[in-house]
Amino acid sequence: MGAVDTVLADGVLVGVPRLPIAERAAALDAALDRHLADRAAGEAAAVAGVFDLALPDLELAAGDAAAGTPLWQACRARSRSRYGGQARVVRPRARWADLVLPDTHVAQLRSLVAAVHHRTRVLHEWGFADRSSRGLGTAALFAGPSGTGKTLAAEVIARELGLDLVVVDLSQVVSKFIGETEKNLSRVFDAVEDGAAVLLFDEADTLFGKRTEVRDSHDRYANLEVGYMLQRMESFTGLAILTTNARSVLDQAFLRRLRLVVTFPYPDRAARETMWRRAFPAGVPADVDPERLAAVDLPGGGIAAAALTAAYVGADGERITGDQVATATRWELAKNGRSLGGR
Structure with a gap:
């Protein structure tokens, strides 16, 4: 390390x-x-x-x-390391039961846990580390629409491993000054390697976008940043997770260096029904009709947000009513300019 x-x-x-x-x-x-x-x-x-x-x-x-x-x-x-203002540490709480994904996707996520648990055996006892000093870490891309559980899955993995989740604050890392972005990223990578944590780049396309034809100095330095990220990701020895809503904008060189790409599907009606059944913690007195609510086109993040809003609205009473849940659902749709009449 x-x-x-x-x-x-x-x-x-x-x-x-x-x-x-x-x-x-x-x-x-x-x-x-x-x-x-x-x-x-x-x-x-x-x-x-x-x-x-x-x-x-x-x-x-x-x-x-x-x-x-x-x-x-x-x-x-x-x-545990200190990351200053360039990353925040999340104490993960989410569990496997909080994820509503196809079994094939869950198997992919569990393989990331196995990659950390069995690192010593695979790399050193079985000799894979003797072949190369690069690519010994694990990098994965979680791609899919907003609200489909990408960040939640990263938290689940960190909790399963018994590690902190370190979320990179891109607003503090990315700098307009030449070379500062690379320095900031180097500090984060080094701290994570020293401290053992799961490293998360949310909205990774900000850093891992495609290199462009060089027309001016801005393009040249932007390409240098991408080149640095390629090099640093390849030498990183821990577990790094990248999330994106726009996989197509990522540089292909990054995709070749990823151990795993997990595509998070937009939930169908059956998945939304399951999400609504799990939306309220056990013991919360709520009148919920999961089958009816599943007809509303919301991703998992929207369902979780609507459930929490309904809980606050209904906290003055003895129960959370179905009308309050429906109202919270309409409000969640309205955030994106939608109504119950369409997506």
């Missing part, structure tokens, strides 16, 4: 590489032995494959594990 910069007494900056995974796993095992901490067979190797901790932090995590903290959580707590 990333290197640690050390300044010597004479002012020379020297890059000290991180421990390789095998050495990190051995160091963690030794620290756990010193602290008399229990762990499952192979657990230290699996944890070391995800969390890039320095030796002092490994020792502290082993102490936490000996005190009763699960080893994964102990390393997660010791690895």
